[in-house]
Amino acid sequence: MNTILPGAPWLIAHRSMLGINKPYKVTLNGQDYVLWQNDRGEVFGLDNVCPHMQAPLSNGWICQERDTITCPFHALEFDGEGRLHREGKRDTQPLSRSLKLTVIGDFIWTYDNCEPRVPIPDIVQNIAAEYDFIGIAGEKTIRSDFLSTWLINSDFNHQNGTHRELFQIVQNQMTEFDKDGYWYQVKQESTRANNSLGEIFSNPVLLTLPKILKSTVEYFFPSVLVLYAESGIGPFAQVVVQYPQQNDRTKIYELIFGKFKFAGMKPLFRQSMLKAIDVVVEQDSMAIETRYPSQLAKIKLPNEEVMAYAEKLYKEW
Template sequence: MSMLEGAPWLLAHKSMLEVNKPRKISLYGKDYVLWKDNLGEVKALPNACPHMGAMLSEGWCQQGKDGASEIVCPFHALGFDGKGCTILPGTKKKTLPQLEPLELIVQGDLIWSYGNCKPQASIPNILNEISSQYEFVGHIADISIESNLLSMLLNMHDYNHQNGTHRPLFKIEEVQFKSFQDHGHHSHALYNLPTAPTTLAEKLRHPKLLLLPKIIEVHLENHFPSMVIFHGENLLGRIAQVNFFLPESTNRTRTYVLLYGLPKSFAFPLLKHNLLDFARVITEQDGDILGKIYSNTVPKMKLNNEVGMDWVRRNFENWPEIVESNLSKRMF
């Protein structure tokens, strides 16, 4: 199972969909069209029109005769409802379903899917908890990367890459690893990142540097395989930066960020765009380095504190089973 079929994937937050504007998404090597109507209801169908294969995501939305929202093919203007039915020209009756809908699980503003596979794991409740406690700040860095899912996950759980990949912006000097707590498909990693001093001139040129403490205290909460949550705090307040991963195909992975905040300063609304920009830069740097790695290289050495990568490999190789290990008992 190279794409971990049966895992729950967060396709989007509703704020990422414009009303009645179709959007193409991919999952498990299949393309779908996703759209949201005026009432906030979300539907998804295979993206290829069953007539001649036109991309439905290049079409538009309209209200059908029964009042439901339809996606309209850009080639011959056939309108398909959420069940995949259409009315052929010259007739007044709907056809049987011509397209198999993508099954969605909508929890508030969160749009989940198992990709029409048999569920092998439950949807984590952590996002509902965060949504109930934090203010939703926004979404950022929705990109597709030429990388298989495993490589993407290994990169995100490689705690030693912080002072390499992310050094240009954050000037991270070292990684001070503290602990890793293993709970099967759920884990926590805690470490500190001391940063190099910045001059006043540098801060004036890059105001976002004002938000960085001398030591970045990192708490990553991991939900295999689709989510990494950075819990942090700065002068503006507490934040929960949630990174998502979805296997678009065997060699292409989509990632994006949802940001939540708990303000403790009047300046939070004024500077929250800087927090989003941090998330964008981090995501783009991770995507950039993945394109500069020879993926077929066999590692000949092992660094300290690669426990997060070990955790990913163990869960990936044994999916969907949860395998007991002694990762949480290791000394670091």
């Protein structure tokens, strides 16, 4: 397949997704890679195919003593540069292509071995320094192209329909839209319905939402977007990450950060918050995957200039 948005920085993993000395498979622009992390925090990446008989290296295991990944077919070992280790010796030339990685704190970025076109945004690291990390939610491969998946997160009208039952939003108003190149930002106000005690008990996340939720969504096209909001238990930042796996497959996951007014609130609300994000991503996925083939829209809604701007950035990349 042709490389989608060549030169874009992709946030392909958070350290917690890799574990220690465990193979982790990533698909990016039609190519499978295997990542692994040793107990010193070093991260390695290779093409996932063994150069001997094409076994998937991600089905193998890690040799901790040599920081090598071992093929599951014939126990051949390769280091992070793709060099074969055999009979106590290491070849001088790589047999497998390595994936160039940039590791910043807990975040693993790559340009997919392309020439960088835009810098890695420092927003994610800045949030990690300011907020507590709550967890990862909504990790999913969506059966959709990259642009369609990005556009649903630039759609400030779908909360009233797609997420109506989950968040009980009855009105969403965009109050500000700023843009500067590959960065753009939207401020919005979402009005929640009056909830019964039964609705709150069945969906505790409603307790964290004020009657009118004011939030800011900051975009760093095409890598990440961040939703900031003030909840009843403190401010939180929701980092939405996506990258292209295939022409018709897009990976998405979300890193959730918060500042709790009281330390004891974190374990109390952690599961309900992550579960709510899982539901949001599942609802967005269904909305994208069940649409009929794209055709010219015959209706125009307010706030669609945000989607139009995102589509312009994609087409002019």
